[in-house]
Amino acid sequence: MIDKESYIKGKGLSCPFCEAESVQGGFIQIEAGKAFQEMGCTECEGAWQDVYELIDIIPYKREG
Numbered sequence: 001m002i003d004k005e006s007y008i009k010g011k012g013l014s015c016p017f018c019e020a021e022s023v024q025g026g027f028i029q030i031e032a033g034k035a036f037q038e039m040g041c042t043e044c045e046g047a048w049q050d051v052y053e054l055i056d057i058i059p060y061k062r063e064g
């Protein structure tokens, strides 16, 4: 398994187990300021979760 830092630096495009670019994202679960996405690799069948943190907002006004 490659280290988390390499996975994150690579923007999560390569599998953290086998480094194949056969990564598929699944269900996203959101909790206070964090989001978790179920991830999987179709090459080695590895599974993991990507963890996202709220870092910014984009304000806008809804029309009407």
Ligand SMILES: [Zn+2]
Residues within 6 Å of the ligand: 015, 016, 017, 018, 019, 020, 041, 042, 043, 044, 045, 046
């Ligand atoms: Zn893999």
